[in-house]
Amino acid sequence: xxxxxxxxxxxxxxxxxxxxxxxxxxxxxxxxxxxxxxxxxxxxxxxxxxxxxxxxxxxxxxxxxxxxxxxxxxxxxxxx
Numbered sequence: 001x002x003x004x005x006x007x008x009x010x011x012x013x014x015x016x017x018x019x020x021x022x023x024x025x026x027x028x029x030x031x032x033x034x035x036x037x038x039x040x041x042x043x044x045x046x047x048x049x050x051x052x053x054x055x056x057x058x059x060x061x062x063x064x065x066x067x068x069x070x071x072x073x074x075x076x077x078x079x080x
Contacts, residue, residue, distance in 0.1 A: 003054055003064070010047050013040050042072050049075050 001009075017040045020033055046069055053067035 001050075001069075003051065006047055006051055006054075010044060010051075013044050013047070016040060017044070042076060045075050046070060046072060 017037065020037050020040070023033065050067055050069050054064035057064045057067055
């Protein structure tokens with residue numbers, strides 16, 4: 001997946017997140033919506049991490065295509 005494809009995927013996730021947040025509280029199952037929002041947030045974190053890895057590899061003169069999508073647990077376990 002190249003950087004443009006990653007950006008496109010992030011844009012799709014952001015659009016879905018905005019759609020879910022824009023729904024009225026009476027629309028759909030709130031538990032399902034909350035679960036989907038959480039999943040989207042995790043996926044966004046993973047794909048932003050992938051972009052950061054690619055940029056770091058480019059800056060280091062390495063192949064950005066060797067960057068890998070990390071697991072949810074790894075990305076969500078980072079210290080802030």
